[in-house]
Amino acid sequence: MKKYIVKRIFYMIFVFLIVSVLMYLLYNLIPSDPARAELEGIKTQLRPEEYEQRYRNLRDRMGLDDPILLRYARWMGFAPEKESGELNGMLQGYFGYSNFFKKDVSDVLPVRMKNTVLINIFVTFLALAITIPLGIVCAVRKNGKFDNSIQFLTIIGYSIPIYIISLVFIWLFAVTLRWFPVSGMETPGANYEGMRAFLDRVYYLTLPVLILTFASLGGMTRYVRTAMIDALGMDYIRTARAKGLREKVVIYSHAWRNALLPVITVIIGWFITIFSGSVIVETTFTLNGMGQVYYLALRNSDYELALATQMFYCAVSLIGQLIMDLSYGLVDPRVRVDK
């Protein structure tokens, strides 16, 4: 097992490096000039000499005139920095500089990560609490009226873009019923503290959490349903019933435990996604999370911020894949993961 994990970690490092090269090259292929983009808004206020000086300063500071491989090496921490002459890249824990926020990326992301994790924890918990029982009931009542209705609704929920769901929910719950605020993360200027601040935050996050939960119901419900239908068709279920076990015991103890095997990997996958924000919902609700910051970074050509976010997702997925593979072995003794 240990050998397997070590081997996988080496693979992960290799994949991470390949992805980093590809991502860095891709971002640098975009025909942009971040130095000029930064100055464009105030160009008319500057004299040509001033503009030129600022432009040259920025290009120099951003290292835009250096060869791309050197820039990559600096960014990763394989080559020394231009100014300090020291290694200071991703490998040393320096994730770059955000041109939009004028701060190191490591100062920009934590607060957003915290917001995203808070939202996604609620969403994941709620979605699992709804979809697992729903999927089980649908499987047990397969092709019945209830099952067909849920299948119909989940197809609709699955098919409607989340942007549309967001606007409909905002119109209904925020504008018409006025149950929740349209956007934001806390009551402006209220400066609540302690539990009041927490409740205020919950009040503001309820609608986006509901939307994200609603949007994620379809897929998981159908997945659980399918896994349960497969499990309920197995011989051991017939045996259990023949033994005279109560139907509840047959469903929850025998069928569900076996159906859990494929589902658990999806559940673990879900938990991994708590770090990745929803670009659309976070932007629509002005929730200051990972999705919004990624969108903002792309929109403002803040490529170091976008790259750092992307590489973070890459690392999370690689670790997630390892955990998922290991979890197979943990929950299903038939699967061996030591090779």
Next chain:
Amino acid sequence: MKKKLLSILLAAAMTLSLVACGGQEATETPAETPAEEAPAEEAPAEESAEAPAESRPNRLIYGSTTEISGDLGNEWWTNNATDMQIRKLIDDYHVVRFDQDGAMIVNSAVVDGDIQTTENEDGSKTFTVKIKEDLKYNTGDPITAADFVAYALVMFSPATLEAGGGVVADYVVGSAEYQSGESYLISGLRLLDDYTYAITIVPEYLPYFFEQYYANLMPLYLPMYAPNATLVVKDDGEGVYLDGGELNAEDINASRFIYEGRVSAGPYQLVNIDTGTLQAELTINPNYAGNFEGQKPSIETLIIVKAESATAVDSLKTGAIDILDTLTDGNLEINPALDLVDAGGYSYVDFERNGYGKIQFACDFGPTQFPAVRQAVALLLDRNEFANQFCAGYGSVVDGPYGLCMWMYKDSQEFFADNMDSYSYDPAKAIELLEADGWVLNEDGTEYSGTGTRYKEVTAEEAGTYALNVTLADGRILMPLHIMWSSSEDNPVSELLVVMLANGQQTADAGMVIEQTVMSFTDLLNYMYRDASVDAKYGVPTYGMFNLATGFTQMYNMAYEMSMDEAYWGTYNNNFIADEKLAELAWDMVYGVEAGDEATYLDMWQQFMDRWNELLPDVPLYSNIYYTVHADWLEGYDQSSYWEFRDAVLYASIANAE
């Protein structure tokens, strides 16, 4: 068992997340929470629209569609619109500023008397500024002339340059040497006494119509920029310098992000910026002496929050925000906002944009190098209809590079009526112009048949490297009336131009082809600037027509945009227009007219407009009418192109404020 374990893990994760994420995230100490503050369920400004007679908090929530990044660095750096808004609300006391009509004035709240001007024998000019003695920072610390001088000493310092703040230090005598590190002092800047400083401008930068702007400094609180040194401004008779330590780039950069206890001198002071929830809170600065009219704010608290464009009007409707500034999109923003106004509880103010959307031509190659072609394009487009459709009725058309709010325009109505061509939609006239200009041939050199693309016989110089030229067997070079158009993606202006111009029957009938290439805006700029430093392909003249927008500041200056000096081509003169008369007028208008000589300036401005209108390097398409919509309990709020929120809010008040 495994299920139980999973459940426990889920619960634990949830609890952990609540503990980790549930707290207040303000980066600074929040202001006192009003005891009577409504809980979240009692939606904050719900009462604003529905119960105007009740007393309400003396507080205004301003919705901004631009993110708060928290960078309060001054104009030495570039910061986004919302950060700039915050900075301008907390930093005032500029020596020179602009009034409601965009006119440059001496800030009488700061300057005692007028700025004294002395012309020196060597051609330089010295501006002596005596500041008032009762000015204070928000902390109550007194402001003296040394604080104004400190601004220049930090601004021009090598450390600021190292910190990425680019300010050219060549217009003040001795400042270039100071910035380069050759000198420890600025010889052209003098601290004459506690409340007087003098600044001397090099002759090369004179005369200048806006010359008083050279004297424009503002107070800078030195300890914020050098927290680890006790810097003092000194003048031993040779010029000013900093004594007691050295500035460094790290501290200067850090000053941009000081929120707690930020020392400032504007109508408001910063309480906090919460980068976690994208909110900023400001309260009245009790030590503010007023603006140039002595006006002080009465709204106690300003909250600036991020509002998403798609839901901003809904936020206004539900009372989550109280004011939406400068709405631009007619259908998505202005109409829904005006519906709110019609329903009651809201008011609005509208004002003209100081700029316009345009077609821009490259005037040095291809068909668009010929003024007749540019004029023909203008005549082939019904600009009034275009503006009406694009702005959904909230826009107008201009005939030159000006804004409708400019005093020069307002004083030139008669001149414009007599001299400016409005290029009203007239396809027949467009054809006449083209034929008179020689666009009378077919591709094979025969006389134009009346259908298809027109051609013109051109000289080798005119032909240049234009890729679509045809060389006949007899050596004649023919240029097709085929304009390569670069337009940015997801751009509704481009879509309307395709329908109303490029694919219009009138364009085909005129024998003109406008070929659209859609690209990113960055790519468009690269082609427009011919920026070969990004890629060699951009350095080759490829597109003759672009569509984008432009804006103007109060100091109207087109000298570099129209310059014939190739050093300015691309970045500034991106029309690549080389017309001696136009360049001279643009230059002399600001660099040949003495400050205060408004009559000469206006005369040259009119001549410039006339010449520009004739050469038509751009076709102005639309100039928006902007709307700012707010709750109707906000009284006395009046905004214009030159009078932004930060100015207007000083005169506004909240009805029945607590």
